[in-house]
Amino acid sequence: MTHLDDRTEPHSPLPEGASAQVATTDEIRIRTPEKVCGMGHPMKRKEDPRFIQGKGRYVDDVKLPGMLYMDIVRSPYAHAKIKKIDASAALAMDGVLAVITGEDLKAAGDLHWMPTLMSDTQMVLPIEKVAYYAQEICAVVATERYIAADAIEKVVVDYEPLEAVVDPHLALEDKVIVRDDKEKKTNHIWHWEAGDKAATDRVFAEAAHVIEQTMHIPRIHVSSIETCGMVANYSKVTEQMQIYMTSQAPHAHRTVFALVSGLPEQKIQIISPDIGGGFGGKVPVYPGYVCCAVASLVTGKPVKWIEDRSENLQADSFARDYHITAEMAADANGKITGLRVKTLADCGAADAAANPSKFPAGLYSICTGSYDMKAAHIAVDGVYTNKPPGGVAYRCSFRVTEAVHMIERMTDIMAHDLGEDPADFRLKNFIRPDQFPYKSPTGWEYDSGNYKAALDEAMKLIDYRALREEQAAKRERGELMGIGISSFTEVVGAGPSRDFDILGIKMFDSAEIRIHPTGKAIARFGTKSQGQGHETTYAQIVAEELGLPAADVQVEEGDTDTAPYGLGTYASRSTPTAGAAGAMAARKIKAKAKKIAAHLLEVGEEDLEWNVDKFQVKGSPDQAKTIQEIAFAAYTNHPQGMEAGLEATDYYDPPNLTFPFGSYICVVDIDSGTGEVHVRRFVAVDDCGNIINPLIVEGQIHGGLTQGLAPALFEEIVYDENGQNLTGTLADYLVPTAVESPKWETGRTITPSPHHPLGAKGVGESPTVGAPPAIVNAVVDAMWHLGVRHVEIPMTPQRIWAQLREHGVTD
Amino acid sequence: MSRHTIKLTVNGEAVEKEVESRLLLVHFVREVLDLTGTHIGCDTTSCGACTVLLDGRAVKSCTVFAAQADGRSVETIEALAADGTLHPLQEGFWEKHGLQCGYCTPGMILSAKHLLEKNPDPTEEEIRWGISGNLCRCTGYNKIVEAIRYAADKQRESTEEVSA
Amino acid sequence: MIPGSFDYHAPTSLDDALALLTEHGGDAKILAGGHSLIPAMRFRLAVPEVLVDIGRIPDLEYIREEDGHLAVGGMTREVALEDSDLVNAKYPLLADTARVIADPLVRNLATVGGNLAHADPANDHPATMLAYGASVVARGPNGSRTIAIDDFFVDLFESALESNEILTEIRIPTPPAHGGGAYLKMERKVGDYAVSAVAVQLVLDGGTVSSARIGLTNVNPVPMRAKNAEAELVGKAATDDVLEAAGRAAAGECDPSGDLRGSAEYKRDVTRILTKRAIRKAVERAKGGN
Ligand SMILES: Cc1cc2nc3c(=O)[nH]c(=O)nc-3n(C[C@H](O)[C@H](O)[C@H](O)COP(=O)(O)OP(=O)(O)OC[C@H]3O[C@@H](n4cnc5c(N)ncnc54)[C@H](O)[C@@H]3O)c2cc1C
Ligand code: FES
Ligand code: FES
DSSP: OOOOTTBOOOOOOOOTTSSOOOOOBSSOOOOSOTTTOOTTOOOOOTTHHHHHTTOOOBGGGOOOTTOEEEEEEEOSOSSEEEEEEEOHHHHTSTTEEEEEOHHHHHHTTSTTEEEOTTSOEEESSOSSEEOSTTOEEEEEEESSHHHHHHHHHHOEEEEEEOOOOOOHHHHTTTSSOSOTTSSSOOSEEEEEEEEOHHHHHHHHHHOSEEEEEEEEEEEEOOOOSSOOEEEEEEOTTTOOEEEEEOOSOHHHHHHHHHHHHOOOGGGEEEEOOBOSOOTTTTSSOOHHHHHHHHHHHHHSSEEEEEOOHHHHHHHSOOEEEEEEEEEEEEOTTSOEEEEEEEEEEEEETSOOOOSOTTOTTTTGGGTTTTBOOSEEEEEEEEEEOSSOOOOBOTTSSSSHHHHHHHHHHHHHHHHHHTTOOHHHHHHHHBOOGGGOSEEOTTSOEEOOOOHHHHHHHHHHHHTHHHHHHHHHHHHHTTOEEEEEEEEEEOOBSOOOTTTOEETTEEOOEEEEEEEOTTSOEEEEESSOOSSSOHHHHHHHHHHHHHOOOGGGEEEEESBTTTSOOOOOSOTTOIIIIIIHHHHHHHHHHHHHHHHHHHHHHTSOGGGEEEETTEEEETTEEEEEEEHHHHHHHHHHSOOTTSOSSOEEEEEEOOSSOBOOEEEEEEEEEEOTTTOOEEEEEEEEEEEOBSOSOHHHHHHHHHHHHHHHHHHHHTOOOOBOTTOOBSOOSTTTSOOOOTTTSOOOEEEEOBOOOSSSTTSBOOOTTHHHHHHHHHHHHHHHHHHGGGTOOOOOSSOOHHHHHHHHHHTTOOO | OOEEEEEEEETTEEEEEEEETTOBHHHIIIIISOOTTSOOOOSSSOSOTTEEEETTEEEEGGGSBGGGGTTSEEEOGGGTTTTSSOOHHHHHHHHTTOOSSOSSHHHHHHHHHHHHHHOSSOOHHHHHHHTTTSOOSSSOSHHHHHHHHHHHHHHHHHHHHHHO | OOOOOOEEEOOSSHHHHHHHHHHHGGGEEEESSOTTHHHHHHTTSOOOSEEEEGGGSTTOOOEEEETTEEEEETTOBHHHHHHOHHHHHHOHHHHHHHHHSSOHHHHTTOBHHHHHHTTOTTSSHHHHHHHHTOEEEEEETTEEEEEEGGGTEEETTEESOOTTOEEEEEEEEOOOTTEEEEEEEEESSTTOOEEEEEEEEEEEETTEEEEEEEEEESSSSSOEEOHHHHHHHTTSBOOHHHHHHHHHHHHHHOOOOOBTTBOHHHHHHHHHHHHHHHHHHHHHHHHTTO
């Protein structure tokens, strides 16, 4: 792979009007009546009837005649030479058809390695050595699931264990080389910088206050309740490869498969059926998928592979794992002036992060957050270790979670150090509404924002000042109560194609709308819902634009044979990109509809105006043609010389990203004996611009908040010094239940995006990004008076207990 | 390997099948009977995606052998709206947006069904404890709690109507 | 994760079950609620050749008071304890325990007999039964015998049961007037085994604790009684100092190992704290007449 030494961030100037100052409201904009159900209506989800009746169709529900099953033998070592794989006993079993090894893949055309999204390479099946625990060794294909499970027990692998390097700091010493297949014998992968180093150093030299803090954003896992899986169905007769796959990006996966396998792209169909949660974990191509497709190619039969949960937790892509050292500077008035950050990114055994290609550290340089400061400089180094590869954008727009955690912690520490109330300190340092469009010191241009409005609203909802009084009273009695704030800025909707691509494919997205003669429609998109409710949201967008009832718009995604090409759903990009494409395609249709209406009404186009669902003659609204009438005419009575039909396609390339934001306030009580943290209240005020479906938005926020709570208090992938995964099942990887998850309270402000056709920004990830630092800030706030400055996440009871005992608190 | 002929009632219908003794009930339901509304989310009895009612009690069907269900009755999500009308819980999950990806939903609904049979008027706290054997990664649980509350109210209304 | 193959038997009488167990010796395992055994089989940590399902033997599920004790049938499900008015009214320590075992779905199948027979120091009933001074009835080919709970837990995952014995009943002495008990468990989340948990059953005589038994969960290789802690408590009024001394004693006499739930030091300290809190709660209940 290329070493991205000394890269700086690659933004180029924005087109005019991509950002602007816009007003903030708290009113959801509704412009269509309920029967149309356009934007702003809390429409019940159109996809739900099948799910609540057990009729969803997930990959494991696909059953094809003659289907075989695949299971995978995995490494018990994190680093070992493979001396021999003896599959003879497995092959001798009744019902076992094939065992696929790295040698077999090599013989099939060097398929034993595959490219990653970050232009690194990753082993599919190893030949010489394994580089992480639970790595795929070989795949067994059998007539039944249970026989395949028996057969993997019979494969004998002779390993020579090697020393493993687990700590990325130690990896930099290059004593153990993870990737000896590379020319350069080093674990260091890349170095990346953003911002202005000289200017930042100057700001620090002049600062009145400087703080420094190290923090680790630990390895976590998306742990969607459905694991990954595939049914591959290759026909030796037609040479067609049909694939059902848990894929958040079916089109991109089809292209990758075509490039890697050499099969012609038109012969590959990828169907991403209902997906049981994705959160970024179903973006990468895992070795299991490749083996499953090869197994079908080899046998000419359908082959199913469904991961076990433990395989999913142990070998699939992780998220986060950033080791951060941050410094913040402030002037004598308590104004933040600069930020200087060094970060080590633990990439595991391959750089298989799911970032846009030019961004090895994703959008991490958004880390100046909601605060106006003079200068910032960020340096990140990627390093190999003997752990599974990954770095997925787990409900996060490419490393924004890490960025927000850091800036919100630093801001809080600075406020406490200066003896200022953390809310007041934030209010003082926010980028002001009149500064938008705001150019950040690391080169981003924030489209719109009103950070004060969101924090004011959160403080009002939770009665912040009263809580501070309660806290003071409790402190007198020795009780530990803390209040934490996080006022985050997100950056989503990748993205503008001048900067954003994945393996060279620009990060646009697409929509295709066809209106049928009876005025009903089908709309297809290049994205793929995994629970976000696209079938409803997109229908509402079409309804908003064309006045067709959302109920009459059938939305389809996920089948590469029918849907237009798109980059898929992750990083909150669906509404900003495909949603916008839907609006733009609808507008193309509307332009044609206007011509047809003019023809039908025998007036000029300039004499017509749009009214919810019809074109009417200006001044005489009785003379009108509804969109349904126009649709019928498009097939029966369209103007001479005009093409029949009413349909359009749009590939939308956003002019800029969108910058959702919010302010969260969390109240915790700490048990000074056991160190347990109880989240008593949590208020989340989100601003995601215009809202398409408030019910869905609220659901997304609740879900994201629980996924933010989880890493703050419970979840971490833990390895021992040999690289063994100690949290490889759901018994030890602690996904919160309804009991641990508090009753979330939500509020909103609305500051539309000036450049998005609908003024929407994308919301799915803000809470996952914004919640963890609010909780940490609350916990530290509860103990600051004791001398506690920082607590690493997950804030397990033992970690809190250790701090309490260290600072003299006992029970 | 021993095989057994098991006879049981599934969603009100008598079923007789020969199965391997180690066949898990969840695989029996999904793969032998093709009732794929019951899901699998883990291998440690942790997630509850596989919840079915066994003799009316909510259990994790990944931790029961099909042979153990011989002679008993099994109810899966597919039974709930068999007559074409949604069960109040299904209605509640739809009305209150109690699902996103839908993967945990059948298990949640069946857990909630058993919960409401034992406790027709649960508090928020009781609902949260009642579904604590079922993991949902998408919803953050607020709206699942609301959905179950909705069903509780609806069921109590209809029993009051009947008794009135 | 799929279990290995085995022969399955579902006898409908204790005698048939015992005959099967005797016939197959060490190759056979009893299947009760299956919620310890089946998870282990799925990871092939247990690969029994024969399973004897005791779920179809009649009359092993009951909760009743007789002869000064509570008799709980070996196949009684956790949910039955949770729902029992008798248990909730007179055996709050047992009610506390049942409620914090695993999650509601698991409790619908998991059995009390299996929980004890599995002899897992992480399970919750062992500590509770130690605190109650319960006894266990085991039925073998030659009839029944009663095993005092203090003699029941032999080693990690090893009980005093022979491989051809079935635990048919647990007997819990009915607490006297002014008896009280409590179970306090710290878990990382619902469904988790304890970081540490403490079971206390005591009797008050006026202001002093006249007798007390304390059991500890998951802080020792074998389920254990905290006898030193008991000694600190008995004959004294439950003052803060006495509670602290008892807590320290419990922390000192257990032998936890460090793992993801915490370091040994942490678990000892949690044991100290939970011991104090559980005693306090038990005393309150004793005063209230439980
Ligand atoms: C997700 C999960 C979480 C859990 N959390 C907890 C927890 O927090 N606390 C807790 O205490 N437990 C917990 N458990 C364990 C659960 O309570 C088990 O069910 C229990 O330990 C064993 O009971 P069983 O009836 O399921 O026994 P089985 O699994 O059927 O049997 C367990 C062992 O005991 C033997 N056995 C069973 N019954 C008898 C008998 N009558 N006579 C002789 N031998 C017998 C079996 O042969 C086997 O070796 C959890 C289980 C799961 C799956
Ligand atoms: S599949 Fe997770 S509990 Fe059954
Ligand atoms: S809705 Fe996706 S797991 Fe619950």
